[in-house]
Amino acid sequence: MHDDTLKKEEHSEKNRRMADSSFKNNDLQEAARLYELSIKNNSNNVKALNNLAALSEELGDQNKAEYLYKRACNLPGPSAADKLKLHQNLASAQEKNGKVNAALWTYQSATKIEGFTKSTIAFNYLDLLQSIHLTSFEAGIFASLAVLFNIVGIDNDALARVYFSQIALKPAKATHTKKDYPALVLDIIESDQIALSLLSNSLISNHIIEKTIITIRQKFIASILSNNYNKTHQAFLTALKKQCKLNDFIYLIDKKELSSVEKLKLKNLKESSAIKTDARLILESYSEKKIINSLKSPYPLDDQSPTQQKKEITPTIFLKSKTIIQDFYESNPYPTWTSKPKHSESTLNQLFKTLNLKQAPPNNNILVAGCGTGRHAIQIALTYPHAKIIGLDVSQASLQYAKNKRDEYEILNLEFIHGDLNDILSLNMEFSLIECVGVLHHLQDPLKGGQAILSALEDGGIAKIGLYSAYARTPIADLTNLASENGIPFTPSNLEKIRNLAIQNYKYKRTNEIVNSQDFFSRNGCMDLFFNPLEKAFTIRDIHSFVRTLNCEFAGFENGGQKESPALRKFNDRSNMDSLFYAWELFENLNQNFFSEMYLFWLKPIRK
Numbered sequence: 001m002h003d004d005t006l007k008k009e010e011h012s013e014k015n016r017r018m019a020d021s022s023f024k025n026n027d028l029q030e031a032a033r034l035y036e037l038s039i040k041n042n043s044n045n046v047k048a049l050n051n052l053a054a055l056s057e058e059l060g061d062q063n064k065a066e067y068l069y070k071r072a073c074n075l076p077g078p079s080a081a082d083k084l085k086l087h088q089n090l091a092s093a094q095e096k097n098g099k100v101n102a103a104l105w106t107y108q109s110a111t112k113i114e115g116f117t118k119s120t121i122a123f124n125y126l127d128l129l130q131s132i133h134l135t136s137f138e139a140g141i142f143a144s145l146a147v148l149f150n151i152v153g154i155d156n157d158a159l160a161r162v163y164f165s166q167i168a169l170k171p172a173k174a175t176h177t178k179k180d181y182p183a184l185v186l187d188i189i190e191s192d193q194i195a196l197s198l199l200s201n202s203l204i205s206n207h208i209i210e211k212t213i214i215t216i217r218q219k220f221i222a223s224i225l226s227n228n229y230n231k232t233h234q235a236f237l238t239a240l241k242k243q244c245k246l247n248d249f250i251y252l253i254d255k256k257e258l259s260s261v262e263k264l265k266l267k268n269l270k271e272s273s274a275i276k277t278d279a280r281l282i283l284e285s286y287s288e289k290k291i292i293n294s295l296k297s298p299y300p301l302d303d304q305s306p307t308q309q310k311k312e313i314t315p316t317i318f319l320k321s322k323t324i325i326q327d328f329y330e331s332n333p334y335p336t337w338t339s340k341p342k343h344s345e346s347t348l349n350q351l352f353k354t355l356n357l358k359q360a361p362p363n364n365n366i367l368v369a370g371c372g373t374g375r376h377a378i379q380i381a382l383t384y385p386h387a388k389i390i391g392l393d394v395s396q397a398s399l400q401y402a403k404n405k406r407d408e409y410e411i412l413n414l415e416f417i418h419g420d421l422n423d424i425l426s427l428n429m430e431f432s433l434i435e436c437v438g439v440l441h442h443l444q445d446p447l448k449g450g451q452a453i454l455s456a457l458e459d460g461g462i463a464k465i466g467l468y469s470a471y472a473r474t475p476i477a478d479l480t481n482l483a484s485e486n487g488i489p490f491t492p493s494n495l496e497k498i499r500n501l502a503i504q505n506y507k508y509k510r511t512n513e514i515v516n517s518q519d520f521f522s523r524n525g526c527m528d529l530f531f532n533p534l535e536k537a538f539t540i541r542d543i544h545s546f547v548r549t550l551n552c553e554f555a556g557f558e559n560g561g562q563k564e565s566p567a568l569r570k571f572n573d574r575s576n577m578d579s580l581f582y583a584w585e586l587f588e589n590l591n592q593n594f595f596s597e598m599y600l601f602w603l604k605p606i607r608k
């Protein structure tokens, strides 16, 4: 290398190091000047480009940040680990700038870099894929999903959602008619081990695939009955049977189908023939209660009851009498979930620092109040392995589900207690962190429940609360009216019909939001969505008064990422709360989908 070039590179590195230290000391203008100088001396200085990009983000110049990250990504030289970081930085900047396609492309390129499967970038890629709605089949994306499938700890429910929405779009419009669409989809699933595995083990939350699967099953029965069934579909049918168990037999069956099932049961098929095996698998994909019990089956059927699950007694504290809500969640443990929650190990101190608090109080106890089937509690236990986690719930059935999952993942720092959060003080424990998401709005008195959990926080402790937003609940009210117009009483016994009505009216008002929700694809999820006997919904104004009445510091809503949203707040921010809530209210009016499920926010009691 030329002496001159060498000198320039050295000079560039020197300036870059000085810039780093100015950046660290918060002298941002000086840091920017030095980075520019560094890049002028060596336009290939990856670190200088990356760090100036980070600085530009801090200064609010997102476009410049994206431009610089992109330049850094395209340079040869960095190690695979650094390349992955650069790709992550670029994709995040592109997302922030609203360039979703560009971000997808960046993530896809990252899948080819060594170490991708072991880095958190994979999880962020899936998060993005999950949050958008792809309207066409993308071969590149589909191929990258196979890479994601092999990653330990990937959220298979989320992956299944994206994977099957791509399968639904795969048969190109030009090459299929309505008639051959189910056959094409069947071919795709049968020839794809990932699709078969996801169909067996994860909830498939795509209504087009659901409709197609139902058609395929009906066609199979019809062809067996007319002796035209000439190819076995054992792998597909085994997976379908598992899917139906997982969603608790939620697919709609009309009278015609019921009668065909009845005929299938009575049909004399040659013992030990492949067709007989397929017929048995088909029958097992129907609910024992609804179909099988009403008929005398010549087939030995699998045990469909959940008795194989381990039953344990959970310590019960302070439960007075059964409430309507307890009854409801005993019958409908919520949510139905299948794959180990995504997590990256951390400490409570780190969390407190992000929220602008010096450090976590010493106890390191975490309470998940109203933990349901334990998904969040397990995620928290995995995230904070040094903390002791308690999951509390009034529903024994939910706690049993949670315990089975905890034991499956061999988690040791998580205990479950059967009890009412209103009486949390009788537990005689104090917590550094309490999470209570999706629970208080099901209480007779949410404020009282809020007071109860906050009083169990040790000094300096914080709580994360999740409450239904009124806006998010309106599509359910619209669906209720639609059902009544169609003569369908809005009751649990009509659940399958109501679901079908929603699918058929996908474009009616905001019905698509219901049909696109994960809860729509399992019975317990639907029960919670449609038939919860006690629920209240909140507005931004209600939350403001909730926070004031509880005499708490408010550290902002979790969902702060969007460009024009009011800045994400942290604890110790002394800005005016009235104007903050007013800004959020205005913002929500313009972006009504923003809190599409819940308001999630952080509180810290003000104690004298």
Ligand SMILES: C[S@@+](CC[C@H](N)C(=O)[O-])C[C@H]1O[C@@H](n2cnc3c(N)ncnc32)[C@H](O)[C@@H]1O
Pocket (backbone or CB within 6 Å): 325, 326, 329, 334, 335, 369, 370, 371, 372, 373, 375, 376, 392, 393, 394, 395, 398, 419, 420, 421, 422, 436, 437, 438, 439, 442, 443, 528
């Ligand atoms: C919608 S689920 C939310 C579950 C979980 N937090 C989640 O977000 O996945 C509501 C849960 O709150 C529980 N619950 C309702 N009232 C409760 C109370 N007073 N004390 C404890 N748990 C309660 C229910 O049994 C149910 O499991």
